[in-house]
Amino acid sequence: MNTTFLIHTFWLSISGIPLTILITGAALLLGLPLGFGLAWIKIRKIKVLYPLAVAYTSLIRATPMVLLILLFYSTLPSFLNVIINKHFHLGIKVFDINPVIYAIIVFALIAIANLSEVFRSAILTIDPGQKEAALMVGLSPTQIYRRIIIPQALVSAIPNIGNLTLNILKGTSLAFMMAVPEITAVAKTAASYTYNYTEAYIDIFVIYFILGAILQVIFKFLERYLGRHKLKRTA
Known part of the structure; x- marks a missing residue:
């Protein structure tokens, strides 16, 4: 065991944390609204869009993450080059695009598909009687979702959102x-x-263990905070 290399590489690997957090955060920021929209399409069973939403969710969730990364990184640039430069002659250097962009796209697609199921299941747990009561007092469907359904669904979805973020x-x-x-x-x-x-893999393990532990603490805090807030509102 090369202890000197282990310590040196540990501090060196920490320099990759900001990029790791950037990809994770960007994927979630894109995934939350689009995932909710996809969940809404599946709950309302909107014509044309519903089968597409189901097919997309099933395809992304069934495809291994490694395969998605390889497919997008090797196929998407070539596809974009054909569309942008050979058809529209825009002269954009597609192959010079920062690979971080492709990474964000891949993980955002994964987040959207999984969050759509998280939100769908969370929304379906809400008592339909609340929606009927809100309609009776004059609230519009948009107000019902914004003031009643989304806040409650978010509280129910926090544990699963935390698990997805960790993944x-x-x-x-x-x-x-x-x-x-x-x-x-x-x-x-x-x-x-x-x-x-061996030393490098130990460093990777330790760093991801620390990041994962911090992430779990954050979502535990959010779950308890939002849970108490919900109880106060319903009391």
Whole structure:
């Protein structure tokens, strides 16, 4: 065990944390509103959009994360190059686009599909009588969703949103396959010069363990805070 390399690479790998958090946060910011919209489409069973939403959700959730990353990183740039440059002749250098953008797209697609099911199940747990009562007092459907359904659904969905966030955070370790310099990529690059891969993997494990523990504490706090807030409102 090379202790010097272990300590040096640990501090070196920490430099990849901001990028890991950026990808995770951006994926969730895109996934929350779009996931809710997808859930709404599936609950209301809107014609044309409903089968597309179901097919999208099933396809993304059934496809391994590694395969999605490989498909998008190897296929999407070539597809965009054909559309943008060969058809529209815009002269944009598609292959020079920062791979972080592709990573955010992949994880956002995963977040949207999974959050749609999280929100769908959370909304369906709300008593339909509340909606009927709100309609009777003159609230519009938009007001009902904004003031009654969404706040309650969010409280119910927090644990599952936390689990999904943790999975996306861990999944960003696969972004090294897209040449994204996140935690895993930094550690593996350092190990490639000296072949101290065992020490590098220990560093990766420790960093993700710490990040995961912090994330779980944050969502536990949110769950308790929103739960108390809900009780106060209903009291």
